Amino acid sequence: MTALLSCRALTRRFGGLVALDRLDLEVERGTVLGLIGPNGSGKTTFFNVLTGIFPASGGEIGFDGAAITDLAPQQVYRIGIARTFQRSRLCLPLSIFDNLMVGNHRHLRHDLWFNLVRRKALRRQIGEQFAAARELLRIFDPPLAERMLEPAGRIPMIDRRRVEVCRALISRPKLLLLDEPSAGMTHDETLRLMDDILKVQQQIGSLTIILIEHEMSVIERITSRCVVLNYGKKIAEGAYAQVAQDAQVKQAYLGLE
């Protein structure tokens, strides 16, 4: 099986700072890759370069057989990569349903004629989308699925995380990028969220996930492989148990003894 995502010597510089330093990385289809490393080691930068928010300073990204190194964020989304953000980026004044629909942009019709004149067809599409969104949200939290017309700003942090994950999932991406979904949640809440994500992964089959996470128990439980970054460089790679024993990793996390 060929890898879904493969990066070759991917580099990103901010002035003199090398945030990503010739990173080589591969993710197999249908697997969950954990991306770990101390603060400032380049994990989120990797997501931002991958999704086109920052252009790469060097190197290549291949996705599903095509080169995507220089694509804009809009194009990256369209070929099937969706993400969540470390700091929640929901549109708080909008309803939960509206937020989910932002994530499903590529499956909605946006021409003026359809939206202004063909109101019946529009209402039908809204109805279909509403049912689909409710079904997805129900996997995560059934009561939340009944509150889709409430503003996203009025729900607690854990529900916002769920909505954010659903916003990324609803367009049925091939690759899901989760940037520290546990931020602001308790240990149990995080585990539940992860279990729900795995449930969805099994349902839609071909979903591949890259997960940035500081909670090592989460990494241990759900990832099949880990990549450890430090100062933008890959310092270790392999199953969690193996990586956790690595001397370099211990040093990066705990400092020199």
Next chain:
Amino acid sequence: MKAAAVAAVATAFAWLLLRAESQTSISLLLLLAVAAGVAAARLRFRLSGPSVLAFAAVAVLALLLREDDFSLLLLTRILIVVVACLGLNVQFGYAGVVNFAGASFFGVGGYTAAILAPRLPHLLVLLLGGAAAALVGSILILPVLRTRGHYAALVTIAFALLFRTFLEVNDTLGGPQGLKLPELVIGPFHFNDPVFDASFYLRYVALGLVLAALALGVVQRLERSWIGVALDAVRLDEIAAASFGLSIARWKIAAFTIGNFITGVAGALSAFMIGFIAPNNYAFSESLILVSILLLGGIGNPWGLALASAIVIVLPEKLQTIQEYRFLIFAAVVILILLFRPAGLLPRPLRRLKT
């Protein structure tokens, strides 16, 4: 039922206010309105009903005032300003593109009407006024897209100042003296002929109502559609929107163009009604008034800006004491609103796409 009662009371109130002559009775009526507004806010009074009621109320009001030229003129001015602000609302309220040159696009519509009116059917001229404003806007949008926040606002301010100077020095556009327009004729209707014994302004009120209804229909449909969701997402978080495939530039251009078209049509109708236009009508201060109407009424809520338009136009005409200080007072009111009620008099309600 509740909505119909409110519409009837509002019509009666507007009639009393527009007919009132003495400063004492006007002041009393205004105090009454403020008290009613405060009470409604305290009781969390929510009103919903068909938009038709509001238009019917204005039509009834116009018929009640059928011989009162001045009041009908005010009514038409309000309707035209409502249309212009609906255009700005698409830009500012939905897509978050600030436009401090609203009066300039209003002016592009007006000048287009003045130039084309002798040559083309007037209904077409109204539409072309909007098209011209949209076209001019597509040039201004280029620098606006390259800037953010305050700087984008500055670009539009610069344009507003340039536009007026351009009009003043341009001889083919009449320079500082401006241009005259012929009588508005649409089909069999000659707009400057009296309607039986009643004022000829009744026709303008009717046309204003039609335009306001059309503009409101477009804006409300826009808001309650996938386009509305996309525009809101662009305004609230450009990074998140881009990450989900929304082209920021495309949506800002769309909102700017649609908004300028609507504002331009309003400008064309205004020019026909006044019959004469000059650069002074389109000064930067007029743009500020349009923006302050949005802030006062509640950004994103068409009904809020309708209420604010009525307040901003009627108050200085009826209360002569504030006439001279109106800019001062508006500025103070806008600051107070931003401090104490940032969402405006009638905040925009949550969109519920599925009912």
